Amino acid sequence: MSHLFLVGFMGSGKSTVGRILAKRLGFPFTDLDRAIERSAGATIPKIFAERGEPAFRALEHDELAKLGELPDHVVACGGGVVVDDGSRALLKVLGRVVYLRVTADEALARIGSTGNRPLLAGGDPLALSRTLLASRESLYEAVADTTVDTSGLTPAQVADAVEARL
């Protein structure tokens, strides 16, 4: 089992780059957030609002575990997948992990509206992004087999850089 997992902060380009890579490599693509929404029958903002972040992390872990039964996929993970110890362990076991690094400022510029990102919706999005990213940086690095700095690169260029490392 060797999925290709893309991890990184919100706005790092995981989904866009993941689709490009899946097409190039001929693997199916999975967006973990969308898979969670399908399984839970609710949107991510609704899951956070009604059940809280710990419940969301448990759903995220369960969805990741399901990939253990599937053939190789390119998987775009949610930005917070690394905060759960069990999910980090699963990522290591189930495939290779690429960390797409982005600054908080660039991430926010790419995201645009923070409406569907509950963790950025409760205050100043830039301050929240900087704090959250700082608290996660070492976790992304710990789980990653390789890191690609996405600053100033287009999604296709990021995909080139990932392919070059594989």
Ligand code: S3P
């Ligand atoms: C989250 C990132 C989101 C989504 C949820 C929580 C996070 O995914 O999983 O809102 O904790 O960083 P994206 O990184 O795809 O926006």
